[in-house]
Amino acid sequence: MKIVEGIHQVDGINGNVYLVEDGDKLILIDTGLPRNYKKMIKYIEALGRKPTDVSMIVLTHFHIDHVGSAKKMKELTNAKVAVHEFDADYVAGKKAPPKPKNLMFKALSSIVKTEPVEVDLVLKDNDKVGRLIVIHTPGHSEGSISLLDVERKVMFAGDAVRFMDDKITGPPEQFTLDMDKARNSIRKISTFDFDILLSGHGQPLMPNASQKVKDFYATLK
Ligand SMILES: [Zn+2]
Numbered sequence: 001m002k003i004v005e006g007i008h009q010v011d012g013i014n015g016n017v018y019l020v021e022d023g024d025k026l027i028l029i030d031t032g033l034p035r036n037y038k039k040m041i042k043y044i045e046a047l048g049r050k051p052t053d054v055s056m057i058v059l060t061h062f063h064i065d066h067v068g069s070a071k072k073m074k075e076l077t078n079a080k081v082a083v084h085e086f087d088a089d090y091v092a093g094k095k096a097p098p099k100p101k102n103l104m105f106k107a108l109s110s111i112v113k114t115e116p117v118e119v120d121l122v123l124k125d126n127d128k129v130g131r132l133i134v135i136h137t138p139g140h141s142e143g144s145i146s147l148l149d150v151e152r153k154v155m156f157a158g159d160a161v162r163f164m165d166d167k168i169t170g171p172p173e174q175f176t177l178d179m180d181k182a183r184n185s186i187r188k189i190s191t192f193d194f195d196i197l198l199s200g201h202g203q204p205l206m207p208n209a210s211q212k213v214k215d216f217y218a219t220l221k
């Protein structure tokens, strides 16, 4: 579905996958679980574009519901994969990620393995990926990032903050490495000017999204 001119959410994938038009190129934000690639390719083609128009695949963090189809999408599009420096080794399979706190998920994470994908671009706070600005928003994971489309006033927040069932919430505690850092990242996000918040799960928050995130952060103190 089209969110605003130039920004789309690929339907039927969890976590959420977004497609950003950037001149004649496309930027893919996150890739959902493994085996979601067909839906992305179909969506790209329905826009009248080719998979090879995707020049960049940006991953908001290393969790499997965001990087699951990254390898396959890289193969199909020839795009570069970009990840924050603190999550890059997990995505590339060079380092085992920290174990989840919750026992059930600990067991699950030993069964469901993410297919590693080569990282082409290691990101830092304030970097630019095409038209998007990288904002380091750690806490949920060390290398969690948000991405801001300044002109379109859209913030992509990954799992740092979400809008779901009419409520703004922070990241789920059992999947989150450091809740203090996560809270601080919600504050950081709220200092930017955006009208629409697009998260890794849940629905778009609009309008006046940055003010709404600010109000939400005030309830955390
Ligand atoms: Zn996550």
Ligand SMILES: [Zn+2]
Pocket: 015, 063, 065, 066, 159, 200, 201
């Ligand atoms: Zn997630």
